[in-house]
Amino acid sequence: MSKKPVAHKARKRFGQNFLHDHGIIRRIIRSIAPHETDTMVEIGPGLGALTEELLAEAGELDAIELDRDLPPILRTKFFSYGDKFRIHEADAMKFDFTQLRRSEKRLRIVGNLPYNISTQLIFHLLSHADDVEDMHFMLQKEVVDRMAAGPGENNYGRLGIMAQYFCKVESLFVVPPGAFNPAPKVDSAIIRLTPYRELPYVADEVEQLQTVVRTAFNMRRKTLRNNLKPLLSAEEIEALNIDPGLRPEKLPISDFVAISNYLSKKKS
Template identity: 75%
Template sequence: MSHKQPVMHKARKRFGQNFLQDQGIIRQIIRSIAPHPSDHMVEIGPGLGALTEEILAEAGALDAIELDRDLPPILRTKFFRYEDSFRIFEADAMKFDFKSLREDDRPLRIVGNLPYNISTQLIFHLLSHSGDVLDMHFMLQKEVVDRLAAKPGENNYGRLGIMAQYYCEVEPLFIVPPEAFNPVPKVDSAIVRLTPYKVLPFVAKDPLLLKQVVKTAFAHRRKTLRNNLKELISTETLESLNIDPSLRPERLSLKDFISIADFLTPEPLTP
């Protein structure tokens, strides 16, 4: 069956739409996801249904979140034979409560060709639902995938990678060239797999405070921890945690940031 973009819908820049149309890439993505009839599959931004069609063929059921109101009627018509097992939620994924999709003990398997303009914020939102998720497979701008997987000391290591790696194992899978899309974007894309840990390797006392510490530390990348964190923690305290205050934030490991956040977390009041 053809996956070419129908003339009835033009990609909208304000939604960051680039429709996938390369059949070989589609098959490669589906092999990476390996949907199964026992899975609770969720697709963010199904677009014109290039991946949707293959996921439904393999899993038999799918929940989709779509912001562009012109697309659900097209998708419902295209996949009418899955009427009882294909649900479309006309909603903004950035505000959507993914936990509300769970109707049994099956965790969600989330898939999406994420719009470049909101991908970072959307990933942060999805990380807050990691306890309800088995895994996530996303097509993203390659630069974003590089940031997700970056290690301490690398230039693209920062807030996104640290928080993603706190909750998930991050696996970059393969690059997708611009020609695979219509319209053709100006950047390379990549597929990444995020698998939430069943047991976190490192546990912060307060993950929200950890997120704030990391955000503050990277507010000015070229400045040292001493300068960026001076409103939160003293130089002497950093040294007592075996952290060099003269380092720039990209030199610290996840464990280092947890040490800082845990120190700043108030002890619970005992009755």
């Protein structure tokens, strides 16, 4: 089904680490479980290690690639799929993913994300959550730990709260450095994000929620009383049945939403 790929050296400026461990690749594919009726999207296909398996299972794929040297290699490698393999030479950070939705089927997004842009890219993708069925990403393990952390855990913070506001978050398994070429200096991990069709807690204004969370964690060792002082008083926090003496990492998402909605109503 494919031609032999042309040699390509990983580029540091794109944060490229190409996956080559076939056992890990198959484990990722089993976790994703692509189907021929799915609308599959891959961010940063690289040399096509995952792409090959995704196409074999789903038969059709849109890929977004920033490195201009890679699309010709990928088009050659997957020429037999014709117009069922579509590559978009674009920056995923600026890409409008809604254009890829061609039916009532939501997007299933997959990617081995560069460490240097992973958190910004995930926030960008969360803005398209209504168009997404699920997302499976390879990320730095530290980032996955932060996204999956719950209240009271050391890694719990802005990234995890906002990811968990929009999605069910599952840390699946760790991927060692040796699975890549070149090998990164840290462990990676696979994460699954499944956007909620109905949010467990609804913020009146998501931008206000983001402001509350960001402000609360400006100095995470300080209490809510101190950190949220620019937004509301300790008495107002207490009136929401929240202890202003708590540190922000102790608060569940529902409390952050309650503070946000109070501030939205206060403004109006």
